[in-house]
Amino acid sequence: MTALEVTDLGYSYGAKRALDGVSFALRPGRFTALLGPNGAGKSTLFALLTRLFVTREGRISVAGHDIAKEPRAALSKIGVVFQQPTLDLDMTVAMNMRYFAALHGIGGREAARRTERALAQLDMAERAGEKIRSLNGGHRRRMEIARALIHDPEVLLLDEPTVGLDFKSRQAIVAHVHELAQTGLTVFWATHLVDEIGDGDDVVVLHRGEVLAHEPAADLRGGRSLAEVFMEMTAEGIA
Numbered sequence: 001m002t003a004l005e006v007t008d009l010g011y012s013y014g015a016k017r018a019l020d021g022v023s024f025a026l027r028p029g030r031f032t033a034l035l036g037p038n039g040a041g042k043s044t045l046f047a048l049l050t051r052l053f054v055t056r057e058g059r060i061s062v063a064g065h066d067i068a069k070e071p072r073a074a075l076s077k078i079g080v081v082f083q084q085p086t087l088d089l090d091m092t093v094a095m096n097m098r099y100f101a102a103l104h105g106i107g108g109r110e111a112a113r114r115t116e117r118a119l120a121q122l123d124m125a126e127r128a129g130e131k132i133r134s135l136n137g138g139h140r141r142r143m144e145i146a147r148a149l150i151h152d153p154e155v156l157l158l159d160e161p162t163v164g165l166d167f168k169s170r171q172a173i174v175a176h177v178h179e180l181a182q183t184g185l186t187v188f189w190a191t192h193l194v195d196e197i198g199d200g201d202d203v204v205v206l207h208r209g210e211v212l213a214h215e216p217a218a219d220l221r222g223g224r225s226l227a228e229v230f231m232e233m234t235a236e237g238i239a
């Protein structure tokens, strides 16, 4: 069973077609980049995957659960990091984690255990007692990623999670999330930055609402740079 499968998904904003015939299945325990230029439809796809938007055309299945028919079961298997930060700045890191654990019905020692584990995975354990307000942008993002893991999801969705961060913070987050995939988590990472993608990652190229490719980055780029191939695929007038 694949962790996330999308079949013939479509979405329109009035007359504007944002997604059309989108199908792919993510390999479990892999880092898959959703690579697309601005306006490709990445955020629309994420809104459907997280049920912010209702799926009217096509099908989304998470860990074998159809999101339209079993939304609760499907969503319980997803961890999400949205593009815009959603943190309470006056809470400490640990309080934020406990609060989210409680939203998932996890309390007491189990919440403490999971908080400790998730913070350790993002190398944030020593910051547990700090207020979010005192953290830099990179640590805030890492905190949000740790928080998205609190209910032990099978799939982690991240919508351009490094937007606005400096190079070093971006590199640290990219490395941490690749490590998460190595522990068996299925990662789906939306980006328009090719330097966040390694040769061992899978890539779904989305352009003007359509999937142009889904294959390992090394195969997609052949002997060339991924930047060059991506630019060529998404050049105006070609797609």
Ligand SMILES: Nc1ncnc2c1ncn2[C@@H]1O[C@H](COP(=O)(O)OP(=O)(O)OP(=O)(O)O)[C@@H](O)[C@H]1O
Pocket: 013, 016, 017, 018, 036, 037, 038, 039, 040, 041, 042, 043, 044, 045, 192
């Ligand atoms: N509320 C809306 N009303 C009309 N059109 C919209 C709306 N939201 C998005 N669109 C259009 O749908 C298409 C897909 O947008 P979407 O935001 O999903 O792309 P994206 O790949 O996430 O882009 P970005 O990287 O800029 O966030 C774009 O052409 C966009 O202009």
